[in-house]
Amino acid sequence: MVTVLDTLKARPRHPEKAHKPDTPILRKPDWIRVKAPGSAVYNETRAIVRENRLVTVCEEAGCPNIGECWSKKHATFMIMGDTCTRACAFCNVKTGLPEALDRAEPEKVADAIARMGLSHAVITSVDRDDLADGGADHFAQVIRAVRQQSPSTTIEVLTPDFLRKEGALEQVVEARPDVFNHNLETVPSLYLRIRPGARYFHSLRLLQRVKELDPQMFTKSGIMVGLGETRDQVLQVMDDMRSADIDFITIGQYLQPSRKHAAIDRFVPPDEFKSYETIAYAKGFLMVAASPLTRSSHHAGDDFARLRAARAAKAKPE
Ligand code: SF4
Numbered sequence: 001m002v003t004v005l006d007t008l009k010a011r012p013r014h015p016e017k018a019h020k021p022d023t024p025i026l027r028k029p030d031w032i033r034v035k036a037p038g039s040a041v042y043n044e045t046r047a048i049v050r051e052n053r054l055v056t057v058c059e060e061a062g063c064p065n066i067g068e069c070w071s072k073k074h075a076t077f078m079i080m081g082d083t084c085t086r087a088c089a090f091c092n093v094k095t096g097l098p099e100a101l102d103r104a105e106p107e108k109v110a111d112a113i114a115r116m117g118l119s120h121a122v123i124t125s126v127d128r129d130d131l132a133d134g135g136a137d138h139f140a141q142v143i144r145a146v147r148q149q150s151p152s153t154t155i156e157v158l159t160p161d162f163l164r165k166e167g168a169l170e171q172v173v174e175a176r177p178d179v180f181n182h183n184l185e186t187v188p189s190l191y192l193r194i195r196p197g198a199r200y201f202h203s204l205r206l207l208q209r210v211k212e213l214d215p216q217m218f219t220k221s222g223i224m225v226g227l228g229e230t231r232d233q234v235l236q237v238m239d240d241m242r243s244a245d246i247d248f249i250t251i252g253q254y255l256q257p258s259r260k261h262a263a264i265d266r267f268v269p270p271d272e273f274k275s276y277e278t279i280a281y282a283k284g285f286l287m288v289a290a291s292p293l294t295r296s297s298h299h300a301g302d303d304f305a306r307l308r309a310a311r312a313a314k315a316k317p318e
Helices: 040-051 066-070 105-116 136-149 168-174 188-194 200-213 231-243 270-282 300-315
Strands: 076-079 120-125 154-158 179-181 218-225 248-253 287-290
Touching: 040 066, 040 105, 076 105, 076 136, 105 136, 120 136, 120 300, 136 154, 136 168, 154 300, 168 200, 179 300, 188 200, 188 231, 200 218, 200 231, 218 231, 218 300, 231 248, 231 270, 248 270, 270 287, 287 300
Parallel strands: 076 120, 120 154, 154 179, 179 218, 218 248, 248 287
Antiparallel strands: none
């Protein structure tokens, strides 16, 4: 039996998964190779994160791209603590009862982004079902603080679903991030197993509502593959996303964080990702990122520039 421990506090990171049977972690295929962490710029990024006492999803989710991203000074900040109130079967973020919000966090995040000189910042959070507004006001404060310190930095938020938090979404949209991202994560038939605390159509509707509130705001959503979904189900999710007017889809390979997490069904080969990319463009997405190591925030700055260019090209008269 393997129990995943938070090494600092010797507490299980996922107490709700402790009773689950172990599933073997499959060896990664040759096409999944990542850059090792440890370059000078990587260490600089790490120092800024530590000095500002910030949490990143790069570390908390055990993202495979951390060596590459941090070496380019690209980190995704995770606000409202390191403890999530949901317990998704795919996610490595610690679960439990979170601490009170850090009221100084908006300034700390803004300071780190300014020091790193980011042209595009990605901000995500844990789920905060314990807060009346799900943390929407805090999200909005962070966006405003970043705008104030770094007016030319574009801002992408990757939010929770704000399930049963009336008015929360509106607060975040009002703060006017440039990109509103919320991941559907998987196909609807796998929700109960993979994302039991969420509802597929609620998440889809959330993104549709963003576009209704602000038609200029870019919307983005992603799924993981390799969890047991079929190709037809993936194509259906693409159609659902297009019906909700989502601009940008990301598709990446699910990687199992521990023996207690959902098992990988299979490693999807690169040519299948390529085929998903071709189909998604044909379905009308402005931007598609589909590869084994695609993650919501991977290359987010470059992708945002391409996204803007794609919209401008589409708006040009023939
Ligand atoms: S892909 Fe995103 S989460 Fe992963 S290391 Fe890069 S910025 Fe961090």
